[in-house]
Amino acid sequence: MDVSKYDIAIKRHVFERAMQRGIHPDVIENTLLKGKVKKFGKHGIKFISKGSKRTIICVGELIGNKLKILTIEEGN
Numbered sequence: 001m002d003v004s005k006y007d008i009a010i011k012r013h014v015f016e017r018a019m020q021r022g023i024h025p026d027v028i029e030n031t032l033l034k035g036k037v038k039k040f041g042k043h044g045i046k047f048i049s050k051g052s053k054r055t056i057i058c059v060g061e062l063i064g065n066k067l068k069i070l071t072i073e074e075g076n
Contacts, residue, residue, distance in 0.1 A: 001037045006067040008032070014058070017072050023056060028072060031056045 010028070018028060027049075035047035035058070043061040055075035060068050 003032055003067060006062070006065055008067045008069070010069045011071075014069050014072050021072070021074050023072065023074065027056055028058060028069075031058050032069070 014028065015025065017023075018025065031047050031049035035049035035056075038046045038048060039062075040046065043063050045060050045062045045067070047058040047060075049056045057073040057075060058069050059071050059073065061070065062068075
């Protein structure tokens with residue numbers, strides 16, 4: 001999925017959670033650009049980037065041409 005076609009809004013909550021979990025903002029950008037995309041529900045979307053030590057998941061919603069990233073999660 002080419003995210004450059006969409007207007008991206010990253011909420012403040014994402015950066016708060018990223019700093020809390022020790023995730024650098026460059027990793028968030030990399031996840032959005034190169035991560036796998038999973039859609040769920042009507043507008044829900046997840047960008048998943050798997051690394052050797054952890055998995056970064058950016059959760060958001062896609063409405064029209066606006067992509068709004070709501071939160072970030074970390075998995076194993």
